Amino acid sequence: GAGVSQSPSNKVTEKGKDVELRCDPISGHTALYWYRQRLGQGLEFLIYFQGNSAPDKSGLPSDRFSAERTGESVSTLTIQRTQQEDSAVYLCASSLDRESSGTQYFGPGTRLTVL
């Protein structure tokens, strides 16, 4: 497809379980971002990948959160031992490169519900 895709679109899990969220960026985009959107709040930056450089993990809220990206392709965000406060929409975005960070293209998000 032409846009950023994410899967699954919805995920319901039990507290304590691990979840893995997937993002497929636009082909050719070297920059990839993960954000979290809690109900009624703005987007919260989690992590940023730029090409093969070391990712910027400064936004990850705890060591239960991790993300990987192989080259300039798919990224996965993993949340271990999920907690109820992890319930949110997780949005992925990509941009051509870091210099065009404003023109980020967002996926539809994964709605995570932790029971």
Place this chain on the structure above:
Amino acid sequence: GEDVEQSLFLSVREGDSSVINCTYTDSSSTYLYWYKQEPGAGLQLLTYIFSNMDMKQDQRLTVLLNKKDKHLSLRIADTQTGDSAIYFCAESRKNNNDMRFGAGTRLTVKP
């Protein structure tokens, strides 16, 4: 306080102008953005403005920036029902990787 603040709700009648306001705290903000989020869809970049600009116009959209007051606004002329969505204000600083978003303003357009 929050880095970027917006009012949460705005309701207008079809055909009227909508003005969505945003304030930010960081004077080193270099780029300011407006994103639109429709139900079930990802965020869509509407427009952005560099901090050295006062105004930017793009068809029905007008962005005004008051850098002294750190105030950004988005005006939508001749608002249509299809403009109903959540509008996010965001800012970024030149050497940062992340953007800071407001909580979003839910615009409701009544026929």
